[in-house]
Amino acid sequence: MIILVVSIYIIIALYQVPNLIKRECMRDLSAFCFFYTIALVLSILYVLDVKIPSPISGMELILDKLQLHY
Amino acid sequence: MNIKEGKINNSQLMFLVASFMLGTSTFIHFMDTIAFHDSWLAILTAFVICIPFVLCYSALAKRFQGKDLIQINDIIYGSFLGKIISILYIVYFFLLLSLNLKGLGDFYVGYVMPETPKPVFIIIFALVCAYTVGHGLEPMARISHLTVTYAIFVITGTFLLLYSEVDFTNFLPIFELPIKDFIQSVHIVAAIPFCEVMVFLMVMPSLNNFGEVNKYMLLGFALGALCLLVISVRDTSVLGTSSFISNNAAYQTVRIIEIGEFFTRIEIVVAMGITICLFIKICVLYYITLASIAQLLKLKSYKTLIIPIGGIAIIIAFIAYDSIVSHNYSAKNYHVFYTIPYQFIIPPVSLLIAKLRRLPKRKGRELI
Numbered sequence: 001m002i003i004l005v006v007s008i009y010i011i012i013a014l015y016q017v018p019n020l021i022k023r024e025c026m027r028d029l030s031a032f033c034f035f036y037t038i039a040l041v042l043s044i045l046y047v048l049d050v051k052i053p054s055p056i057s058g059m060e061l062i063l064d065k066l067q068l069h070y
Numbered sequence: 071m072n073i074k075e076g077k078i079n080n081s082q083l084m085f086l087v088a089s090f091m092l093g094t095s096t097f098i099h100f101m102d103t104i105a106f107h108d109s110w111l112a113i114l115t116a117f118v119i120c121i122p123f124v125l126c127y128s129a130l131a132k133r134f135q136g137k138d139l140i141q142i143n144d145i146i147y148g149s150f151l152g153k154i155i156s157i158l159y160i161v162y163f164f165l166l167l168s169l170n171l172k173g174l175g176d177f178y179v180g181y182v183m184p185e186t187p188k189p190v191f192i193i194i195f196a197l198v199c200a201y202t203v204g205h206g207l208e209p210m211a212r213i214s215h216l217t218v219t220y221a222i223f224v225i226t227g228t229f230l231l232l233y234s235e236v237d238f239t240n241f242l243p244i245f246e247l248p249i250k251d252f253i254q255s256v257h258i259v260a261a262i263p264f265c266e267v268m269v270f271l272m273v274m275p276s277l278n279n280f281g282e283v284n285k286y287m288l289l290g291f292a293l294g295a296l297c298l299l300v301i302s303v304r305d306t307s308v309l310g311t312s313s314f315i316s317n318n319a320a321y322q323t324v325r326i327i328e329i330g331e332f333f334t335r336i337e338i339v340v341a342m343g344i345t346i347c348l349f350i351k352i353c354v355l356y357y358i359t360l361a362s363i364a365q366l367l368k369l370k371s372y373k374t375l376i377i378p379i380g381g382i383a384i385i386i387a388f389i390a391y392d393s394i395v396s397h398n399y400s401a402k403n404y405h406v407f408y409t410i411p412y413q414f415i416i417p418p419v420s421l422l423i424a425k426l427r428r429l430p431k432r433k434g435r436e437l438i
Contacts, residue, residue, distance in 0.1 A: 012377050020374065028374045031367050039381030052389050055165065060404045068407040070254050 002047050009040050076208035077278040084290035085214040086354065087267055091294025092221050093351030094263035095301055095320065096344050097173050100398040102305075102314035105255035107240055108247050110302045115252075116259035117295045121288070123265055126418050128287040131274035133421070134430055137437060139271040140365040145430055145437075146420050153366065155416065160362050162412050163269060164379075167355040168386035169397075171196060174348050175387065176394050181321050182341050192387050199349065200380045203356045204373055207276055210353050217346045218293070224343045225297055228336075229304050231327045240310040254402070261406040263298060265413035267291060272358040317394065320344075356380070 013036065020029040045052055063069050078086070105112045134142045139159060143152040174195055175188040183191075202210060229236075247255075270287070277283060305319040308326060316322040321344075324337040357372075360379055364372035391397040423429070430437040 009381075016374070016377070023370075025370050025374070027367065028369045028371065031363075031369055032374045032378060035375055035378035035382065039378045039385070042382060042385040046385050046388060052385070054389050054391065055386065056390050056400060059408055060400060063404050063407055070403045070406075 002044060005043050005047050006040075009036075009043070076206040076276060078207060078211040078273075078276050079278055080282055080286040082211035082214060083270070083274070083277060083283070084286040084293070085218045086211050086273070086350070087270060087287060087290030088293040088297070089214045089217045089221070089347055089350040090267065090270075090354055091263050091291070092218070092297055093170070093344075093347040093349075094266065095298055096177055096318055096348070097170075097401070098259060098262055098298075099313075099317060099319045100402055101255050101258045102319060103398075104251050104258070104402065105247060106311050106314060107306050108244060108252070109255065109306065110241070110299060111244065112252065112255040112259050113295065113299050113302055116256045116264055117292075117299075119256065120260050120264040120291070123414060123417070124267060124287060124291045125284060126421055127268055127271055128274070128284045130417060130421050130424070131271055131277075132280050132283050133424055134437060135280050136275050137430070138275045138361065138365060140362050142271070142420065146423050146427075156362065156366050159412060160359065160366065162409070163272075163355060163359040163362060164383065165386075166266070166269070167352065167359050168383045168390060170348065170352050170355060171383060172387040172390050172397070174345075174352070176397070177318065177341075177344065177348075180394070181318060182338070189384075189388060192384055195349075195352070196380050196384050199353050199356050200376050202349075202353050203360065204376055207273065207357060210350060210357070214350055217350050221297060221343050221347055224339055225300055225304070228324050228327065228340065229300065231329060231333075231336075232304065232308050232323065235326055236304075236307045237310070238307055240307050254406075257406050258402055259298075261409045261413060262401070264291070264295065265409070267294075268413050268417060269355065269358050271417070272361055273354065317398070356383075359383075 016032065017029070020032060042052065060069075101112065102109055130142065134145065137145070140152075140156045143155045143159075146152065147155055171192050175192040178191040179186065179188045267287075267290075274283065274287075301320055305313045305323045308323045309316075309319060313319040313322070321337055321340055324340045325335075327336055328334045356376075356379075360372040360375050363369075363375060363379070369375070391400065
């Protein structure tokens with residue numbers, strides 16, 4: 001499964017990155033790499049069954065502290 | 071610099087707004103567990119309360135013609151505070167995108183194909199949305215006519231077919247709801263389907279004519295609200311107070327239709343309607359998330375980020391909640407408070423500051 005996920009990501013990168021380098025959009029390329037790395041890491045962690053903390057629970061914790069809930 | 075391509079006209083905006091609101095119709099049935107048979111009253115009250123806010127959003131778009139939310143924040147709050155507010159908005163758009171993807175998966179696994187794993191639906195749907203978003207805003211706006219027409223056709227058709235089951239005594243007694251529950255249900259309707267149209271502040275800059283934006287925005291909002299009201303009235307009048315038992319009352323109601331012995335099981339028609347309206351909603355949210363990130367980072371095109379953002383959104387949709395029960399609990403108790411600043415505080419404050427500071431100032435033909 002992990003090989004499948006990584007290979008899908010590699011194929012996408014091989015398709016996208018040369019395009020961006022050819023068009024000389026360095027800003028776009030760095031933004032792409034940043035979000036792409038996050039997506040890749042999250043996908044691998046999910047496939048490996050690692051418990052990723054949900055951002056929603058963080059939001060609930062803050063609202064709980066502020067007593068802002070029904 | 072303009073990262074957006076394509077222009078839409080006013081009537082397309084109207085149908086896009088209505089379709090966007092109809093996409094939420096599946097996700098507000100947990101409100102029935104609070105408002106019971108008075109949910110139609112909550113929808114009407116929320117509609118009246120939300121009108122000034124919707125007008126405020128369109129007034130903001132009209133004042134800063136051709137500028138999107140991120141640019142408006144920069145102009146009004148300065149580049150530092152504006153950027154912080156913009157990042158908060160991007161997180162909000164992104165969470166909406168993930169939660170809607172998750173909602174779609176829950177609906178399919180719960181009602182249409184219970185034995186298929188949820189990730190299958192979420193990934194396939196996200197891929198279709200990614201393909202659509204890659205073609206820009208125009209195609210979405212053009213098909214929104216069709217989706218709204220289909221939804222209205224299904225809603226009126228099922229109402230007529232269910233005519234023999236309708237019992238208006240199910241609405242009695244009215245006004246017996248405790249005031250706290252009533253406020254909570256009005257808040258849910260205002261925050262989840264109605265004032266979510268705030269995201270159109272990122273779409274409205276693509277309009278080709280700002281003259282009548284207020285009117286069309288309000289018309290679209292009223293059309294969406296009317297459809298939600300009819301759905302709620304239909305469900306309550308057919309199912310009675312038992313509508314709150316089901317997580318998706320609209321689907322449960324249509325299951326009852328049986329004419330002769332052959333005209334049954336037409337709930338898949340409703341499932342199709344829910345799917346296409348959700349498709350428009352998720353595409354709009356996807357587009358908005360990408361456009362706002364691209365605008366904030368000053369990228370040349372938002373299309374570069376389609377795959378990475380989609381990938382993150384899919385994973386967040388998987389991990390957001392453990393179960394649909396915790397999703398509903400969180401939505402009715404926490405999510406409504408989380409959305410307050412984005413929908414009810416920042417846009418009116420922005421409009422007020424813009425009026426007081428007489429923004430935007432003109433420099434030649436450019437707004438700054």
